[in-house]
Amino acid sequence: MTALARDPAEPDMRRGACPALSAPMMTGDGLLARVPLTASIAPEQLADLCRLAMRHGNGMIDISARGNLQIRGLSETSAPRLEAEVRAMDLPLRDGLAVEVPPLAGDEATEIVDPRPLADAIRDRARDIKGLAPKMSVIVDGAGRLTLSGLIADIRLVAVEADSEILWKILLGGTEASGRVFNVLRETEAIEATVSLLEKLASLGSDARGRDLASGLPANDFTAATISPFTLHALSNGTFATGLGPAFGQTHAGNLIALCNEATRLEISAVKPALDHSLLFFGSETACRTLTAFADGNGFVTSAADPRGHIAACTGHPACRSGTIATHEIATRAASECADLLDGSFKLHVSGCTKGCARPQATALTLCGMPDHVSLIASAKASGQPFASIAFADTNATLRRLAALVGSERRSGENSAACLARIGPDRLCQAAIPG
Ligand code: SF4
Structure with missing residues (x-):
């Protein structure tokens, strides 16, 4: 339907x-x-x-x-x-399965290999596989400087060099850092393995995702740094x-x-x-x-360096009828008032409701609109357990207090995400709701 x-x-x-x-x-x-x-x-x-x-x-x-x-x-x-x-x-x-490559694929001098031919081959072979999850995605990454390592993929193939040979590391579920290593194969074998994985997922039903095949597989031990677009x-x-x-x-x-x-x-x-x-x-x-x-x-x-780029804000109120807070207004003020907190080490998530459209993954700090208050959530998704609840009108003032706490507690060389995690939800709650 x-x-x-x-x-x-x-x-x-x-x-x-x-x-x-x-x-x-x-x-x-x-x-x-x-x-x-x-x-x-x-x-x-x-x-x-x-x-x-x-x-x-x-x-x-x-x-x-x-x-x-x-x-x-x-x-x-x-x-x-x-x-x-x-x-x-x-x-x-x-049309059909999303097989994504980095936006500069084929144009980056530093990439190990142009990933587009492999992506084309997988797209062609997957054309007849029916019944995959609507949002099933395959990422094929040539390991240049601008990568898709932070995006979630059901199946990810990342080029690696071993003994002057180009191989493809196949990861299941998660981002490049959190995905599980399925195998490391030459190109032809990697295509066959990817098609087999897709067929297996299709046979499990349209709710099956790459992470469902990842249990027991080893963690990825190397993730290359990526740059900002x-x-x-x-x-x-x-x-x-x-x-x-x-x-x-x-x-x-x-x-x-x-x-x-x-x-x-x-x-x-x-x-x-x-x-x-x-x-x-x-x-x-x-x-x-x-x-x-x-x-x-x-x-x-x-x-x-623009702090607005370090905030994930959904459409929110009033454009989205599920939204209870004006996400863009709050995020714009946060960017100008809390630039030190927004150092790029995490995405501040400003969500109009618990659906969390702008950021499906967990993040160090989320402000989430609820029917009669705003929830503050640490190291979790928008639907996670809040460490404090505040009134709508206090949202930006509360964020300023949390930013000031991080500013005063930050150790030499420590970024905001690490500092927020070290401070922990109890002390964040005290700063959010003083007295
Ligand atoms: S998170 Fe909620 S408020 Fe924001 S766009 Fe999604 S449904 Fe709308």
């Missing part, structure tokens, strides 16, 4: 529901459709997508943490029209890419159209939605630097 076949009075708020283009998901501000691009497009094409978002939706656009473009505020009648018009644009759209990237062909993004992954289509128009004026040839709610624009160094300055002046995140 597609989302459109559901009773609209019964919004599908399950975690795991996939808001694909042909099966948009009901959210608090209407249907949400994903435009799953598999390659870069021209800035003019992105501007055209934005115009469709304004015509058929409420004009709000998300770039998700996995780098998916999402169009919000669609209705039951406008969603099929959007789909038809997007398909008529002849964009590189994904929000910087200027020198590419192997002598050109550049610059990473920019809307604050908290969401903006009005009009802002993106202005950015795309500037990119076109600068003769920037291509743009690709990418991880961490970013957009990578490809062009000359001068064009990329000029576009970055334009984006900075227009409120986009342009640097890894």
Whole structure:
């Protein structure tokens, strides 16, 4: 059954529901459709997508943490029209299983190998496997500098070099750090093993995920460092890419159209939605630097040091009807008032409700809107056990007190995530609710 076949009075708020283009998901501000691009497009094409978002939706656009473009505020009648018009644009759209590669795959001088041929082979072989979980994902990572190591994958293949030979480490479930090692194989064997794993998962039913096959497997003993997309990237062909993004992954289509128009004026040839709610624009160094300055002046995140990039905030109130707090307003104040706390060692999660759309994983500190208060949660997901409950009006003041505690307690060389963990929930609670 597609989302459109559901009773609209019964919004599908399950975690795991996939808001694909042909099966948009009901959210608090209407249907949400994903435009799953598999390659870069021209800035003019992105501007055209934005115009469709304004015509058929409420004009709000998300770039998700996995780098998916999402169009919000669609209705039951406008969603099929959007789909038809997007398909008529002849964009590189994904059909079938999500087999993802890093956004600079094939363009990074430092990657061990271009992962795209392996990803293509897996995508082709998986085409006939029916019954996989809707959000099943395979990541194929050539181990460059900009990796997908922080994203959760059911099956992950990471290139490794051993005795001058390129092998693929296959991990099941979790991020690259938390996944379990299934095997390390040559390319042909890695494709066969991945297809067998997918067939096994399909045979277990559409709820089965990679982690279900991981029990008893060893932990991953090596995870390469990754860089932020929000910087200027020198590419192997002598050109550049610059990473920019809307604050908290969401903006009005009009802002993106202005950015795309500037990119076109600068003769920037291509743009690709990418991880961490970013957009990578490809062009000359001068064009990329000029576009970055334009984006900075227009409120986009342009640097890894921007504290807004260290906050995961969902749509929240008022756009999402499940949200009880104005997540973006709280997050904007937090970024300006608590920049020291937001040092990049963790994502502060500001969630409109316990569903935790913006951050499925645990994090060091979460503010979660509840029907009559805000829960504070440490080292857990939004649905985790709170260490304190506060009034809505005290949210930012409480966060300032917690930031001040971390500032005064931080040891030399200690980052905010480690300091929060060391302080622990009891003392965090005392700081949150003084007296
Ligand atoms: S987590 Fe945020 S976006 Fe998701 S349902 Fe709750 S309020 Fe809405």
